[in-house]
Amino acid sequence: MIFHSLDFLAFFVAFVAIYWALPQRGQNVLLFVGSYFFYGYVHPWFLILIATSTVIDYCAARGMEAWPRHRRRFLWLSVISNFGMLGFFKYFNFFVENVAGVLAAFGLTVHEPTLRILLPVGISFYTFQAMSYTIDVYRGELHARRSLLDLAVFVSFFPHLVAGPIQRASFLLPQVESTRRFSAEKARSGFVLICWGFFKKLVIADNVGVVANKVFALSDPTFYILWAGVFAFAIQIYADFSAYTDIARGTSRWLGFELTENFAHPYLARSPTDFWRRWNISLSSWFRDYVYIPLGGSRGGAWLWARNILATFLLSGLWHGASWNYVLWGLYHGLLLLVTQLAGRWTVPGRQVGKWVLLPQIAAMFVLTNIGWLLFRETELAAIVRDLRLSPLGVSELDRQTGLYLFLLAFLYSVPLWIQSLWAETASANQAASDPERAALAPMPRLVLQGVACGLALAAILVLRSRTSLDFIYFQF
Amino acid sequence: MSSSRVRAITGLSALVFVTLAVPAVIPLANARHAGPPLPPTYLPALEGPRERAPFSADRVPDLQRLQPGYVVIGDSMAGTRLDDRRLVELTGVPVGPLLQAGSGPAFWYLALKNWVIASGIRPRMVLIFFRDANLTDVLFRLDDQFRWALDLAALDREDELNAVVARRLGLLHRVHQLVDRVVGAEQARRKIEPAVNAWPVTVMTSSRRRQAEFVAQMNERLGLDHLRKMEAADIQAGDAPAFDFARDVPDSVLPLMLRDASRAGLTICFVRVQRRPTANRPPPQSPALRRYVSALQAYVTARGALFHDDTGDPALTIDMYEDGDHLARHARRRYTENLYNRLRPHFQ
Numbered sequence: 001m002i003f004h005s006l007d008f009l010a011f012f013v014a015f016v017a018i019y020w021a022l023p024q025r026g027q028n029v030l031l032f033v034g035s036y037f038f039y040g041y042v043h044p045w046f047l048i049l050i051a052t053s054t055v056i057d058y059c060a061a062r063g064m065e066a067w068p069r070h071r072r073r074f075l076w077l078s079v080i081s082n083f084g085m086l087g088f089f090k091y092f093n094f095f096v097e098n099v100a101g102v103l104a105a106f107g108l109t110v111h112e113p114t115l116r117i118l119l120p121v122g123i124s125f126y127t128f129q130a131m132s133y134t135i136d137v138y139r140g141e142l143h144a145r146r147s148l149l150d151l152a153v154f155v156s157f158f159p160h161l162v163a164g165p166i167q168r169a170s171f172l173l174p175q176v177e178s179t180r181r182f183s184a185e186k187a188r189s190g191f192v193l194i195c196w197g198f199f200k201k202l203v204i205a206d207n208v209g210v211v212a213n214k215v216f217a218l219s220d221p222t223f224y225i226l227w228a229g230v231f232a233f234a235i236q237i238y239a240d241f242s243a244y245t246d247i248a249r250g251t252s253r254w255l256g257f258e259l260t261e262n263f264a265h266p267y268l269a270r271s272p273t274d275f276w277r278r279w280n281i282s283l284s285s286w287f288r289d290y291v292y293i294p295l296g297g298s299r300g301g302a303w304l305w306a307r308n309i310l311a312t313f314l315l316s317g318l319w320h321g322a323s324w325n326y327v328l329w330g331l332y333h334g335l336l337l338l339v340t341q342l343a344g345r346w347t348v349p350g351r352q353v354g355k356w357v358l359l360p361q362i363a364a365m366f367v368l369t370n371i372g373w374l375l376f377r378e379t380e381l382a383a384i385v386r387d388l389r390l391s392p393l394g395v396s397e398l399d400r401q402t403g404l405y406l407f408l409l410a411f412l413y414s415v416p417l418w419i420q421s422l423w424a425e426t427a428s429a430n431q432a433a434s435d436p437e438r439a440a441l442a443p444m445p446r447l448v449l450q451g452v453a454c455g456l457a458l459a460a461i462l463v464l465r466s467r468t469s470l471d472f473i474y475f476q477f
Numbered sequence: 478m479s480s481s482r483v484r485a486i487t488g489l490s491a492l493v494f495v496t497l498a499v500p501a502v503i504p505l506a507n508a509r510h511a512g513p514p515l516p517p518t519y520l521p522a523l524e525g526p527r528e529r530a531p532f533s534a535d536r537v538p539d540l541q542r543l544q545p546g547y548v549v550i551g552d553s554m555a556g557t558r559l560d561d562r563r564l565v566e567l568t569g570v571p572v573g574p575l576l577q578a579g580s581g582p583a584f585w586y587l588a589l590k591n592w593v594i595a596s597g598i599r600p601r602m603v604l605i606f607f608r609d610a611n612l613t614d615v616l617f618r619l620d621d622q623f624r625w626a627l628d629l630a631a632l633d634r635e636d637e638l639n640a641v642v643a644r645r646l647g648l649l650h651r652v653h654q655l656v657d658r659v660v661g662a663e664q665a666r667r668k669i670e671p672a673v674n675a676w677p678v679t680v681m682t683s684s685r686r687r688q689a690e691f692v693a694q695m696n697e698r699l700g701l702d703h704l705r706k707m708e709a710a711d712i713q714a715g716d717a718p719a720f721d722f723a724r725d726v727p728d729s730v731l732p733l734m735l736r737d738a739s740r741a742g743l744t745i746c747f748v749r750v751q752r753r754p755t756a757n758r759p760p761p762q763s764p765a766l767r768r769y770v771s772a773l774q775a776y777v778t779a780r781g782a783l784f785h786d787d788t789g790d791p792a793l794t795i796d797m798y799e800d801g802d803h804l805a806r807h808a809r810r811r812y813t814e815n816l817y818n819r820l821r822p823h824f825q
Binding site for chain 2: 188195220402447448
């Protein structure tokens, strides 16, 4: 089931009504049943995978506590089964194609056993979430849960099941286990998040997505057209992914849950390090805690540090999809981080940077991010090479103007996104707005103003939503 | 209940109320900027009143003049496969192609009803080309971008098609439509959408003539001729999320096509094209798709139609394909001869 469907709206309204009429145990049973219904709505067989993953992780964690001497074996059981499923469904064809390609280079032709099955949506998200549970139990940071139901709710919690944000067991499981009370304040802030999320998805992301798709479908883009398309994609992917997060957080609040933030206005980042503190925060911190730090992090000298950074980003790229362009994207961001960190070592420590530098820094980082998005969006390696070689010189007047048109159109749709980011970064009043407790005490005019903003978002959705409904981009990962 | 809780609930209620009240401004704005009334649509289940392309009535006398022995209906799957001149040579009778790129079953049904049957001609066979589960998916290529093509084959009222579309869309979509109509969203959209799309051009040039010229040139620049081959092939268009013939057939135009053809004494031959082979082997088919095709074949043959499936035909090799499921120009003659041979008893 997808958020931007009336099916979901009907499902959610009915769900909330029943949910708050039940005691905590009943709520968890309903969450489990509802989440499985939500996930298996189109393809019921997906449920086999998530159920298998849950049961194995439950048993592995219980095994770790029952037989501490064999903790490592249980961890491997969890790692191999989770990554085995992920690898089989997501990377099997990629692996086979590449092996066949290498063999073909040596003159050996092999029969490629391609897998003609759908990639289960959200498998990368819930696999990583489930893994965080077993790893934390293995590390002794969490105790194994006795209730299979609670664990199943943690893994399958429907608001964020398909595209995150990935929640740590130490954060979400206690919420699953505790008694929840309906909070009108949380529901109100959740309602605002949901409206803003739907607006970003249906009005911004889907409309600029049409521009990006148009450009990336061209066989002969020129410089200005291409980069207008990349800009459109940059807006699309941020609006799309952050919309999903907002809707997930908003719906969770209606159920008495709090999910972690996943974005902090990433296009206002001033450096690659800053960008990764703002973009897909839940995934970045997962890789930091479960890959980068276990590899040694920044300990052990410059070479080991560089190796750890690159390995982490390569894996992060591969997490996004079984394709070389994602690997390239990960590598690119790893290198960016290395280069800027090394450059930072040469500057005078503690030197204050003037405010006048902020804008160029943000602009430069945005350009670098866009180069990354080109690698991310363009799936054909030959086309990436071609695109990166395009020159702004010698472009026809028509193509120059077409590029400008596409850029302006994408920019127009993105204006609310930029305003919101700038406002959130600069206005100190934002602190109150994002804090439900304080905002609840806000006077009625403020609530009316919020209502007008939500109403305008709803009106824009009715009038300006794209005629081409696109899936959330991160569903494919 | 504590006063802070009462305030919180009041706040939530006020927020929801104002949110829902704001879109009420749309009908007021529409009333202030009302244009000339638009003609009603032939698909009220799907859309509100709009300007439509006129019905292409010329096709009827054209068919009457041609008196084709065979009529071919379909999209680019038929267009890139059939060499109609060669088919004329092979059969010795005229062939009437009613092809429309980017068309779907709604168009094919209307072409059969409003052109072939309305013309009163009696061809020996009407060939309808399709991919996998397209025949029973009435919504396939029924989006706005394809509606102009459907207009060419549609009369002012198409009640049966509309009923099928309404059933297929279901209750929730009708609720959606109702909300759209109550707030006049579609009407507002027809004004705002072009304004938004035109804004960048107005920034670039103030001359209306140059704006119009630029838009025409840009549309051509971003058009079909400049698309990557696999994009132009629209290869995903044939994919269906799930195959279930029994579920889909009641909400499709297939029963209407079979009924109308039977009443008019026409024989339809449904030709399922082979999709792009993989490494010179027929494209893999899921068990669900195989079951779907078997059920489809049983259904249409039980109702007097013919069914031919290209899939698995060893003569249709990968070298014949160009982009996606389309055949290359050089392969059309070969394909036509092969089809003629496979269906020889029916071509005589």
